[in-house]
Amino acid sequence: MGILAALLIGAIAGWLAGLIVRGAGFGLLGNIVVGIIGALVAGWLLPRLGVSLGVGAIRDIINATIGAVIVLVILSLIRR
DSSP: OOHHHHHHHHHHHHHHHHHHSTTOOOHHHHHHHHHHHHHHHHHHHHHHHTOOOOSHHHHHHHHHHHHHHHHHHHHHHHHO
């Protein structure tokens, strides 16, 4: 996957995660970073759990969103 595609998927995933986890968004650049970190977390965690969702770019966005939600929840717990 190209760097531009990774940034776009990260932005979408971070934005979606910000909507899901209310009050934990970090703005556009922060959401891109959270989305990319979330994609890494999901890429590591979901196969270990035996979870496989969708195909292609949709799968990448879903996985990155799940990972970004996990990251946002952890960050919100740490910020308290």
